[in-house]
Amino acid sequence: xxxxxxxxRHFERxxxxxxxxxxxxxxxxxxxxxxxxxxxxxxxxxxxxxVTECAHCFRYFARDNGNTLCExxxxxxxxxxxxxxxxxxxxxxxxxxxxxxxxxxxxxGGTVPLLEPQENIKLRGGALKGIAEMRAKEGLAEVxxxxxxxxxxxxxxxxxxxxxxxxxxxxxxxxxxxxxxxTGSELEYADPETIKNALKNRx
Numbered sequence: 001x002x003x004x005x006x007x008x009r010h011f012e013r014x015x016x017x018x019x020x021x022x023x024x025x026x027x028x029x030x031x032x033x034x035x036x037x038x039x040x041x042x043x044x045x046x047x048x049x050x051v052t053e054c055a056h057c058f059r060y061f062a063r064d065n066g067n068t069l070c071e072x073x074x075x076x077x078x079x080x081x082x083x084x085x086x087x088x089x090x091x092x093x094x095x096x097x098x099x100x101x102x103x104x105x106x107x108x109g110g111t112v113p114l115l116e117p118q119e120n121i122k123l124r125g126g127a128l129k130g131i132a133e134m135r136a137k138e139g140l141a142e143v144x145x146x147x148x149x150x151x152x153x154x155x156x157x158x159x160x161x162x163x164x165x166x167x168x169x170x171x172x173x174x175x176x177x178x179x180x181x182x183t184g185s186e187l188e189y190a191d192p193e194t195i196k197n198a199l200k201n202r203x
Contacts, residue, residue: 056131058107058124059089072105079103081141083132085160087111087148095146098195103144106131111147111156125163132167142173144202149177175202 001009004026011022029037052063054070061070072078082103086092087110095101109124132143145160147153157176164174177199 056134057105058109058127059092059105080135080139082144083135083140083142084144084146085128086146087153087156091146094192095195095199098192098199100195100199104135108156108160111152112159114151114155125160128160129163129167132164132172136167136170136172140172142175143167144199145174145176147177177202 007026007029008019008022011017011025012019014022017025029040032040050063051060052068053059054061054073055068056073057070059070059072067074079102082101083106084095084101084103085106085108086095087108089107092105092107106128107124108128110122112123132140143164145157147156161174164172167174
């Protein structure tokens with residue numbers, strides 16, 4: 001296998017990237033100057049050393065002074081009554097940009113596929129229960145299940161709802177996003193206005 005083909009193979013492993021787009025990436029790299037390529041290689045090599053998971057919400061953040069919590073979880077001014085559960089890190093920025101949500105987050109780490117329910121063993125269900133119980137002591141009143149509006153997302157919401165049943169019995173409301181999101185849409189690509197409507201109309 002040539003170095004060209006090996007790079008294509010690596011890019012094909014990226015989410016949503018097919019063979020044609022992977023080849024376009026490699027052709028683009030061939031046009032870059034050596035200094036830019038070295039900078040890219042250094043950034044790739046450093047990313048795992050300089051970026052870590054938050055101990056509470058599990059989103060990735062830049063490691064700073066040995067902190068174990070990200071800037072959101074470290075912010076005491078956030079709304080302690082709200083906890084939003086999302087599928088992946090990339091779902092958080094569009095929610096923050098909407099400007100309507102000021103609570104905390106939890107990154108579940110994936111979904112429970114409708115046809116492959118055994119996949120839930122890879123998710124952070126146990127950690128979520130622990131965080132919900134911890135937040136309950138700080139005044140948690142509502143857990144918002146913010147998953148993509150598709151069969152896998154809806155199946156995941158059912159799984160998490162069942163998982164948090166004991167928490168719900170402690171007078172903590174469990175809600176889901178309203179239909180500001182159209183069926184089949186992914187949260188990561190939703191615009192701020194759509195997210196605002198989905199949050200306002202949550203049930």
